[in-house]
Amino acid sequence: xxxxxxxxxxxxxxxxxxxxxxxxxxxxxxxxxxxxxxxxxxxxxxxxxxxxxxxxxxxxxxxxxxxxxxxxxxxxxxxxxxxxxxxxxxxxxxxxxxxxxxxxxxxxxxxxxxxxxxxxxxxxxxxxxxxxxxxxxxxxxxxxxxxxxxxxxxxxxxxxxxxxxxxxxxxxxxxxxxxxxxxxxxxxxxxxxxxxxxxxxxxxxxxxxxxxxxxxxxxxxxxxxxxxxxxxxxxxxxxxxxxxxxxxxxxxxxxxxxxxxxxxxxxxxxxxxxxxxxxxxxxxxxxxxxxxxxxxxxxxxxxxxxxxxxxxxxxxxxxxxxxxxxxxxxxxxxxxxxxxxxxxxxxxxxxxxxxxxxxxxxxxxxxxxxxxxxxxxxxxxxxxxxxxxxxxxxxxxxxxxxxxxxxxxxxxxxxxxxxxxxxxxxxx
Amino acid sequence: xxxxxxxxxxxxxxxxxxxxxxxxxxxxxxxxxxxxxxxxxxxxxxxxxxxxxxxxxxxxxxxxxxxxxxxxxxxxxxxxxxxxxxxxxxxxxxxxxxxxxxxxxxxxxxxxxxxxxxxxxxxxxxxxxxxxxxxxxxxxxxxxxxxxxxxxxxxxxxxxxxxxxxxxxxxxxxxxxxxxxxxxxxxxxxxxxxxxxxxxxxxxxxxxxxxxxxxxxxxxxxxxxxxxxxxxxxxxxxxxxxxxxxxxxxxxxxxxxxxxxxxxxxxxxxxxxxxxxxxxxxxxxxxxxxxxxxxxxxxxxxxxxxxxxxxxxxxxxxxxxxxxxxxxxxxxxxxxxxxxxxxxxxxxxxxxxxxxxxxxxxxxxxxxxxxxxxxxxxxxxxxxxxxxxxxxxxxxxxxxxxxxxxxxxxxxxxxxxxxxxxxxxxxxx
Numbered sequence: 141x142x143x144x145x146x147x148x149x150x151x152x153x154x155x156x157x158x159x160x161x162x163x164x165x166x167x168x169x170x171x172x173x174x175x176x177x178x179x180x181x182x183x184x185x186x187x188x189x190x191x192x193x194x195x196x197x198x199x200x201x202x203x204x205x206x207x208x209x210x211x212x213x214x215x216x217x218x219x220x221x222x223x224x225x226x227x228x229x230x231x232x233x234x235x236x237x238x239x240x241x242x243x244x245x246x247x248x249x250x251x252x253x254x255x256x257x258x259x260x261x262x263x264x265x266x267x268x269x270x271x272x273x274x275x276x277x278x279x280x281x282x283x284x285x286x287x288x289x290x291x292x293x294x295x296x297x298x299x300x301x302x303x304x305x306x307x308x309x310x311x312x313x314x315x316x317x318x319x320x321x322x323x324x325x326x327x328x329x330x331x332x333x334x335x336x337x338x339x340x341x342x343x344x345x346x347x348x349x350x351x352x353x354x355x356x357x358x359x360x361x362x363x364x365x366x367x368x369x370x371x372x373x374x375x376x377x378x379x380x381x382x383x384x385x386x387x388x389x390x391x392x393x394x395x396x397x398x399x400x401x402x403x404x405x406x407x408x409x410x411x412x413x414x415x416x417x418x419x420x421x422x423x424x425x426x427x428x429x430x431x432x433x434x435x436x437x438x439x440x441x442x443x444x445x446x447x448x449x450x451x452x453x454x455x456x457x458x459x460x461x462x463x464x465x466x467x468x469x470x471x472x473x474x475x476x477x478x479x480x481x482x483x484x485x486x487x488x489x490x491x492x493x494x495x496x497x498x499x500x501x502x503x504x505x506x507x508x509x510x511x512x513x514x515x516x517x518x519x520x521x522x523x524x525x526x527x528x529x530x531x532x533x534x535x536x537x538x539x540x541x542x543x544x545x546x547x548x549x550x551x552x553x554x555x556x557x558x559x560x561x562x563x564x565x566x567x568x
Numbered sequence: 569x570x571x572x573x574x575x576x577x578x579x580x581x582x583x584x585x586x587x588x589x590x591x592x593x594x595x596x597x598x599x600x601x602x603x604x605x606x607x608x609x610x611x612x613x614x615x616x617x618x619x620x621x622x623x624x625x626x627x628x629x630x631x632x633x634x635x636x637x638x639x640x641x642x643x644x645x646x647x648x649x650x651x652x653x654x655x656x657x658x659x660x661x662x663x664x665x666x667x668x669x670x671x672x673x674x675x676x677x678x679x680x681x682x683x684x685x686x687x688x689x690x691x692x693x694x695x696x697x698x699x700x701x702x703x704x705x706x707x708x709x710x711x712x713x714x715x716x717x718x719x720x721x722x723x724x725x726x727x728x729x730x731x732x733x734x735x736x737x738x739x740x741x742x743x744x745x746x747x748x749x750x751x752x753x754x755x756x757x758x759x760x761x762x763x764x765x766x767x768x769x770x771x772x773x774x775x776x777x778x779x780x781x782x783x784x785x786x787x788x789x790x791x792x793x794x795x796x797x798x799x800x801x802x803x804x805x806x807x808x809x810x811x812x813x814x815x816x817x818x819x820x821x822x823x824x825x826x827x828x829x830x831x832x833x834x835x836x837x838x839x840x841x842x843x844x845x846x847x848x849x850x851x852x853x854x855x856x857x858x859x860x861x862x863x864x865x866x867x868x869x870x871x872x873x874x875x876x877x878x879x880x881x882x883x884x885x886x887x888x889x890x891x892x893x894x895x896x897x898x899x900x901x902x903x904x905x906x907x908x909x910x911x912x913x914x915x916x917x918x919x920x921x922x923x924x925x926x927x928x929x930x931x932x933x934x935x936x937x938x939x940x941x942x943x944x945x946x947x948x949x950x951x952x953x954x955x956x957x958x959x960x961x962x963x964x965x966x967x968x969x970x971x972x973x974x975x976x977x978x979x980x981x982x983x984x985x986x987x988x989x990x991x992x993x994x995x996x997x
Contacts, residue, residue, distance in 0.1 A: 158673035179701040180701050184705065206854075249725065256685075280785070287789065288786030301851040302853065305851050310742060311753050312746050313745070315725050316725060358716035416739075417739070418738050418740070497662065550731035552723075552740070553729060554729070554742075
């Protein structure tokens with residue numbers, strides 16, 4: 141049976157511009173969560189976030205004029221995609237663009253009030269209402285003509301397709317963790333069905349902006365306890381205090397085992413299973429325990445592994461009360477295995493990356509397989525949180541996982557799980 | 569993930585739509601079969617000053633009459649979501665969806681965007697913002713604050729989540745956001761989810777309602793909509809020499825896709841079969857489609873080969889045909905390249921000549937109209953064909969529907985930015 145393997149990765153997070161940088165920083169106990177610096181957060185109940193430092197468009201070979209309609213989401217995706225390409229050695233051993241696929245889970249794309257503000261200001265009546273005549277004679281001209289493109293969720297994908305010459309099968313899914321996991325799964329399927337030789341699959345987070353902060357606050361998702369500073373996002377905390385927004389992007393280059401072999405490419409891991417489910421629980425929009433359990437079980441069945449084979453779970457663990465359902469689902473899935481399963485969660489340090497989360501987690505999982513160390517889920521030693529499983533916190537764990545299950549979910553009831561397994565022979 | 573020894577067959581057991589031309593699939597098809605345009609002057613908002621003042625609006629009464637009575641969900645619903653729920657209800661009714669017992673095996677995949685920011689919203693917000701990153705949030709709160717329901721209406725995952733709740737679907741649930749190809753790609757992805765055995769039934773489709781000042785303004789700024797027309801009804805003229813842009817419309821289309829065995833076992837009405845799907849990207853320019861039509865050629869070729877067919881088996885092409893100068897030429901070139909000498913003999917028509925461009929809903933609506941045409945042996949026309957363009961020299965079924973038996977067709981959808989989707993459908997084999 142043909143396996144689909146990862147042969148290249150690219151990643152941008154608040155802790156670094158490459159997978160290694162982020163992984164090393166996590167091992168060192170660093171957190172990317174800090175006070176938001178891009179805009180004035182006074183008045184917002186939550187003022188913390190894990191922001192990605194500005195990316196110079198020239199660094200990713202983008203004309204600053206083109207960068208105007210891209211935003212940070214587009215730049216992150218282009219950088220991570222280029223890095224995954226280079227990591228897979230596709231720069232030297234290219235695949236025909238028509239045989240390359242591109243599947244992306246795209247976080248919510250917000251509009252920027254600054255883009256429309258000059259038009260509004262030039263068109264106001266004295267009573268504060270808009271003057272249509274002024275708007276169409278003066279105001280309207282103040283809007284950058286390509287501004288509408290910045291509202292479209294598929295622009296980042298199209299920019300990558302243009303820059304890397306990818307012409308094959310593609311899709312963009314929105315807007316939360318399930319979308320990123322689905323992008324990877326769809327990439328794997330496309331290769332298995334022989335519809336592409338190689339696929340770039342990834343996810344992009346939301347951008348931390350006044351609008352995203354306000355939206356997530358109004359959905360009561362964020363931790364507003366300002367005393368916690370960089371430890372504000374605590375996966376599986378008993379009070380369900382809330383999550384913290386993060387920015388980031390992860391991309392992996394997938395190809396069939398035989399294609400990797402033919403190119404002499406390095407197989408980093410095999411993507412072996414996927415499962416998903418949908419069920420909202422009560423007033424709060426988290427997926428229910430049975431839904432999370434269903435997604436986890438389906439992914440293991442799809443991968444042909446039983447719970448005893450899974451030696452690490454990278455949980456969604458975002459710090460909200462929804463973690464309780466995940467905790468219960470993990471217990472239900474792994475109670476038969478007669479052991480305490482090791483669980484890691486990255487959001488304590490990277491924030492909640494939404495659509496990028498499962499991809500970033502999968503790439504971190506590959507780093508753990510390669511380096512034999514699992515970083516701590518939260519470095520702060522004062523955080524005490526007894527769990528029914530072994531949540532790796534405070535100290536890193538020396539362990540080389542062979543089979544990792546990755547969970548993800550939305551805030552509407554969607555959930556998904558991925559299984560990745562180590563490739564025994566590194567160079568296939 | 570095991571490679572399947574064989575792929576499951578995917579059939580259509582229900583469909584529904586709401587468009588500018590009709591409150592359901594039958595009304596829309598009847599209107600289109602008479603070559604009637606659903607385009608009119610914009611009344612949804614004051615378009616004075618805009619260079620384009622025509623659009624395809626869905627009659628408000630059709631929405632209010634619908635009895636979408638889930639009051640709590642109504643508050644969270646954008647107009648697009650309301651349209652989608654109407655289309656999905658029609659599809660679910662025809663497919664007898666309530667009789668499916670295992671709800672975990674029913675999924676939802678919808679092509680949709682959230683609601684556009686309104687100009688009123690921007691004007692309101694600007695009072696509390698200095699343009700340099702500082703907000704007067706206390707002032708905003710004093711004045712009543714920001715309506716948090718708008719946040720929900722802007723979320724692209726709301727439609728698929730609410731449809732899943734309304735119809736109790738607990739399987740895979742996804743939103744596609746690939747611009748004008750979103751609806752077609754949603755159907756294509758749903759088709760594959762059933763083929764793979766991840767679930768047995770999917771509600772798939774797309775919805776769109778961008779008929780507001782900011783929505784239309786966006787397309788005006790991009791130079792995509794028509795600005796020169798004599799009457800609203802003649803504004804959308806795909807492939808005609810006098811075309812100069814598309815007409816923005818709203819609507820929704822929904823299909824119930826189902827594993828053939830599953831549908832047969834429960835005695836569901838099998839309306840048609842999805843035979844193949846292909847997607848591609850132009851990888852050309854962000855603002856223009858590839859003039860050679862390479863992306864379109866690839867998508868059509870993949871859909872036809874995915875169906876296990878050769879191009880000569882295709883008996884009708886439902887074109888993307890937007891009525892823009894560039895799309896219609898590049899699509900003609902692509903059809904020429906895929907179908908060779910047969911290209912001029914295959915009927916090709918654009919429903920957008922009558923319905924306008926429903927963006928994310930266009931793919932599903934056009935696929936359903938194609939299926940209805942197959943059943944009725946009727947090929948819908950491309951209206952407003954008065955000045956033939958020698959560069960678009962296909963058999964465009966000009967102005968009047970043609971009665972012709974046909975059983976296999978493809979439907980094209982090409983998205984802004986260069987994402988393409990093509991679906992191949994037919995009578996159940």
